[in-house]
Amino acid sequence: MYRGRLWTMRQFSGFGTPEDTNKRYKYLLAHGQTGLSVAFHLPTLMGVDSDHPLAEGEIGKCGVAVDSLADMEILFQGIPLDKITTSMTINAPAAVLWAMYIAVAEKQGVSPKVISGTIQNDILKEYIAQKTFVFPPRPSMKLIIDTFEYGAKEVPRWNTISISGYHIREAGATAVQELAFTLSDGIEYVEWARQRGLQVDDFAPRLSFFFNSHNDFFEEIAKFRAARRIWAKIMKNRFKAREPRSQWLRFHTQTSGVSLMAQQPYNNVVRVAIQALAAVLGGTQSLHTNSLDETYALPSEEAVTIALRTQQIIAHESGVRNTIDPLGGSYFVEALTGELEEAAEATIKKIDDMGGMVRAIELGFPQKEIADSAYWYQKAVESREKIIVGVNEFAMPHEPIPILEIEESVARRQLERLRKVRRMRSQVKVRDSLTDLRKAARDEMNLMPFLIRSVKAYATLGEIMEALKSVYGEYQEPVSY
Helix, strand or coil: CCCCCCCEECCEECCECHHHHHHHHHHHHHCCCCCEEEEECHHHHCCCCCCCHHHCCCCCCCCECCCCHHHHHHHCCCCCCCCCEEEEECCCCHHHHHHHHHHHHHHCCCCCCCCEEEECCCCHHHHHHHCCCCCCHHHHHHHHHHHHHHHHHHCCCEECEEEECHHHHHCCCCHHHHHHHHHHHHHHHHHHHHHHCCCHHHHHHHEEEEEEECCCHHHHHHHHHHHHHHHHHHHHHHCCCCCHHHHCCCEEEEECCCCCCCCCCCHHHHHHHHHHHHHHHCCCCEEECCCCCCCCCCCCHHHHHHHHHHHHHHHHHCCHHHCCCCCCCCHHHHHHHHHHHHHHHHHHHHHHHHCCHHHHHHHCHHHHHHHHHHHHHHHHHHCCCCCCECCCECCCCCCCCCCCCCCCHHHHHHHHHHHHHHHHCCHHHHHHHHHHHHHHHHCCCCCHHHHHHHHHCCCCHHHHHHHHHHHHCCCCCCCCC
C-alpha cells in the first residue's frame, strides 16, 4: 500500500496535435500529476497515418495524432524522459510507438537502460473487447514477445505489457469475467514467452496489469485483492517463478468510463470519487480518474483538474493511506474476495481446457460471454431493477456544460507536418529500413531493432504497418461464432 510511497497519479490525456498535448502535459505536471499517460487518436491506434482516407474527420479528436518520430519529439519536448514515467495506451502498433519513444530518449541523451514506463501492448483484449486490432492473433503475439525479449535485455526498467481488463469491463463484462479473462490473457503471454525460450524470472517482473474500477464499491475492492492472490499462485505454482517480484501483480486502475452519464454530468464527480477510493483501498499502484465531461468530449482543463484533485484529496486528506489493506479482516470483504477468486479460477480452467486464450478467442468464447453480460445489464437498467441516478430515476433537466472542442485547424496543422516530414527525410534510408523490416518479419527475427531503425529514418507509422501487413496480413473478425 502507501505507507512509503503514494500511487502514481497518471491522468490519461492527449488531444489535437502533439503541441496541444505537450502543453496539457506540462499543465498537469505543474498541478501535481506524477506520471504521463498518452491517449492516441483513433488513426494511430489503428496503425494508419493522418492522411489515410480512414483518418478523415478523426484527426486529434479522441487523442493526440502521432504519425512519425517528428510528432513524438514534439510531444515530449521539454519533458526529461529520465525523470518521468510514461504509459502509452497503444496495442496493435505498440512496438512501433515504443521504438519512437526509445528514439526520442536517445535524442535527449537518455539511455534506454534508464527510461521507465509502460506500453499497453495487450492485443488479446483487442480481439475480445476493444477491436483496434490489425494483424491476426498469432503474428500479433509474436510481436509482443519481441518486446518482452528486447525489453529484458535493452530497456530493463520498462513494463513491456499492461494486461488490460479495463476494456473488457467497458464492453459489458462482469467483475468476475474481467478478472478471469484478464488473468487468462496474462497466462497466454507467459506461455508464449516461455515457448520463445525466455526464462520466467527474466521477464515476469516487468508484466503489469490494468483494471477498471466500477460502481460496486466492495466488489471492486475484492476483485483487486482476488487478482493478486490468483496471479501469485499462477506464477509460483504453474510457472515456477522463484523471484518474489515475478509473483507480484502490479496494476494501474482507471475509473469506469462506461458508468459516466451525460444526464446530470456533475453526478459523475461523485461516481469517480467512489470508484477511485475503491481502487486505493484495493491497493492500486497507479490511478487515472475520469473527468465529469467525458460522455461529451475529451476533458476540458477544468474537468481534468477536478479529476486530479479527487485523487489528491483521497491521498492527503482521507487518511486511507495510513495502513496497509485497511479492509483486510472484514468478514464481508474477505468472503467476497474468496467468492470472486473461486469463480474466476473456474472460468480460467474452462479457458485452459479450450487450449488457452488465443484458441478461446478463435472460438468466440469470451466475446459471447461479454455480449450476454452486456445484454442482461442493459435489461436490468431498462426494467429499473438497476437504478442509475439521473437516468432511470431522479431524472431532471440540467444546463449545458462547457466542453473541449477540437478545431478543424488541428487537421490542417497535422497534415502539413506529415507532408514536411516526407519531403525532408532521406527516401533511400526509409526504403532500405522498410525492406530490411519486411525481410526480418519473414525470417521471424526480433523486430525491435528494425523498428527503431525505421522510425529513426522517419518512416511513418502507416508505412511501417503496411510493410508488416505485407508479411502478416490483416485480421478480419468473423461475422458470427
